[in-house]
Amino acid sequence: MSRPAKHSLTLNGHRTSVSLEPEFWRAFCDLAEKSGKPINTLAAEIDAARGAGTGLATAIRVFVLKDLQSQLAHEGAGAKD
Numbered sequence: 001m002s003r004p005a006k007h008s009l010t011l012n013g014h015r016t017s018v019s020l021e022p023e024f025w026r027a028f029c030d031l032a033e034k035s036g037k038p039i040n041t042l043a044a045e046i047d048a049a050r051g052a053g054t055g056l057a058t059a060i061r062v063f064v065l066k067d068l069q070s071q072l073a074h075e076g077a078g079a080k081d
Contacts (some may be wrong), residue, residue, distance in 0.1 A: 004057075007051040011044045018043075027064045 004019040020028070032042040043060065050059035 010040045010041045012017050016056070020057055020060060024061050026062050027068075031064065031067055037067055044074060 002022045004021050005025070006017045006019050007025055008015060008017050019048075028042070030040055032039045035042065036046075043056070046059050046063050047056055050056065054062075
């Protein structure tokens with residue numbers, strides 16, 4: 001298991017950082033690329049949608065997880081056809 005590393009982001013003109021494991025950071029960057037958005041834009045969208053009691057790093061991890069779950073559900077639905 002990899003240890004989290006700090007990554008700098010700019011959200012709506014404000015600098016911040018998140019600590020994410022390399023695997024989550026790579027998956028997050030891949031999702032940003034897949035969506036055609038810069039990582040700062042995607043992070044700002046996730047930041048705006050998260051609850052007040054949820055940290056940004058947690059919100060990014062959950063975003064990555066939900067995308068994976070969606071992909072798996074889609075693949076599972078295709079296998080039933």
